[in-house]
Amino acid sequence: MIQPSRLVYSNNPCAAFMAAIVRSYEQQVGGRHYLGRTAVQKLVYFAKALGVPIPCSFEIYTYGPYSDAVTFSVDSMLADDVLKDTSNDPQTYSNYRLGENADEILGSYQSLIEPYRQVIDGVVQSLGNFKPQELELVATLHFIHHRLKQIWRRDPSKGQVLEEFRRVKRGKFRESEIDAFYNALRDAKLI
Structure with a gap:
């Protein structure tokens, strides 16, 4: 049955x-x-x-x-x-x-x-x-990079991604954290 x-x-x-x-x-x-x-x-x-x-x-x-x-x-x-x-x-x-x-x-x-x-x-x-805040940071960086790439039809620069990230997150993360996680994503070829 x-x-x-x-x-x-x-x-x-x-x-x-x-x-x-x-x-x-x-x-x-x-x-x-x-x-x-x-x-x-x-x-x-x-x-x-x-x-x-x-x-x-x-x-x-x-x-x-x-x-x-x-x-x-x-x-x-x-x-x-x-x-x-x-x-x-x-x-x-x-x-x-x-x-x-x-x-x-x-x-x-x-x-x-x-x-x-x-x-x-x-x-x-x-x-x-990763802690939830770290996941938030790394996923937001990844999302912003890929969204800008979709819109512009080319890879955005690190500066453009970080500028948009700062606009979205408004001082929630330290610059050293943002920079380190961006570099880790780049080194892992995820952006």
Whole structure:
């Protein structure tokens, strides 16, 4: 007898890729850091930017690149127990881990996820230990660079990216941090 799916709200590719990112996070980072809302947004952003076909779009927002679809997927995954929030104070912060039904979605979408597993693992390995503020900084720099490149149809200069970053973030980060993260993105050939 075929068992009915326990996935009422989250049986879709976006949720499946997000579950794969959380699984990779659990395997590589474990309990050393919280995986909150900001971190999930930024890990999904970079996975998509590096070619994982996650069906969502990002716009610049308070904490950097943000997707309504990612937020909706997190809520859907929580409702379906694909994700669980293990935070002691969920009103203040989240700490996402895989829930009881995660294996169902990961199994159902395995053939879609598998070709991108190395990219997902690479994103988590590179960025999984970053603090939310660092993820905000690096993702915003990346987003601004690529948005300007799209608009201008050429690579913007470092000065142009940093000028736009300062306009968007208005003194939230120190110049030394901005410069260091820009250089790290450039050295990693991400911009």
